[in-house]
Amino acid sequence: MITVVFFHAHPDDESLASGGTMARLANDGHRVVLVTATRGEEGEPVPGVLEDGESLGDRRTAELYAAADVLGVARVVFLEYRDSGMADDPANGHPQCFWQADIDEAADRLDAVLAEEEPSLLVVYDPNGGYGHPDHLQVHRVGTRWVERHAAAGGRPVRLRWVTLNRDMIRASLEAAVTVAEEAQVSGDPLWSDDAMLQARRERLESDSYGMPDDQITHGIDVRSVLDRKRSAIRAHASQIPEDSFFLAMPDDAFAASFGREWFVDPDRRRDGRPQVGDPLLP
Numbered sequence: 001m002i003t004v005v006f007f008h009a010h011p012d013d014e015s016l017a018s019g020g021t022m023a024r025l026a027n028d029g030h031r032v033v034l035v036t037a038t039r040g041e042e043g044e045p046v047p048g049v050l051e052d053g054e055s056l057g058d059r060r061t062a063e064l065y066a067a068a069d070v071l072g073v074a075r076v077v078f079l080e081y082r083d084s085g086m087a088d089d090p091a092n093g094h095p096q097c098f099w100q101a102d103i104d105e106a107a108d109r110l111d112a113v114l115a116e117e118e119p120s121l122l123v124v125y126d127p128n129g130g131y132g133h134p135d136h137l138q139v140h141r142v143g144t145r146w147v148e149r150h151a152a153a154g155g156r157p158v159r160l161r162w163v164t165l166n167r168d169m170i171r172a173s174l175e176a177a178v179t180v181a182e183e184a185q186v187s188g189d190p191l192w193s194d195d196a197m198l199q200a201r202r203e204r205l206e207s208d209s210y211g212m213p214d215d216q217i218t219h220g221i222d223v224r225s226v227l228d229r230k231r232s233a234i235r236a237h238a239s240q241i242p243e244d245s246f247f248l249a250m251p252d253d254a255f256a257a258s259f260g261r262e263w264f265v266d267p268d269r270r271r272d273g274r275p276q277v278g279d280p281l282l283p
């Protein structure tokens, strides 16, 4: 049995990016610890979801505990920074926000947990933070700094993994969706008449600002055996992800095709075009 610490930015990131891997590790008897930098105060709540006087941070904290229970997480820790909001949002300047945090001070807060847990594996985001959100970039920087400091101090080895998005796989499904939409527009199908959605997909197709290309990803973890739990954990984040959302409304087979694998990079073992390392994630 080993201890694996997943370091995420906001409540819901753990379930969307790595929930299946967490559930599989917990199933196998490993200790799974979740550290979350912020309580997601700057998220956009689903209209009408909050009670009178209830703060979004409180709601998202409760949602995170519920999701963690579903996934078999043994311990949840918040680093108690404030959500920085999206890039260029005024919330980026709040003195308590994670984006404004000193990297070493934040690594100290992380160390308070990791010194107790002595993990074998620490999971953070890729260098782009998955898709460039300030708090996700900061998770990468703080986690990386902690590993460097820990190694320099002669601590026992801790392997690092980057959780990422498979850009090539997303691109292939976007291309398919754009083709369907374009053909439907030619035939005048009203279901696909949403030009804004089509345009957003075309723009995303041209963007390289998210995830990593398939040939740089070292681990594709098959999480189909725990997919119902991953989806239940996503569902626990009801203030962010309503029942009619893309994630929850799609048929089971489509969900399995899009979310049945989770993607990780071992930064110490570059792939150099060799076939992807399958299971397991462990050292």
Ligand SMILES: [Zn+2]
Binding pocket: 009, 010, 013, 133, 136
């Ligand atoms: Zn996030």
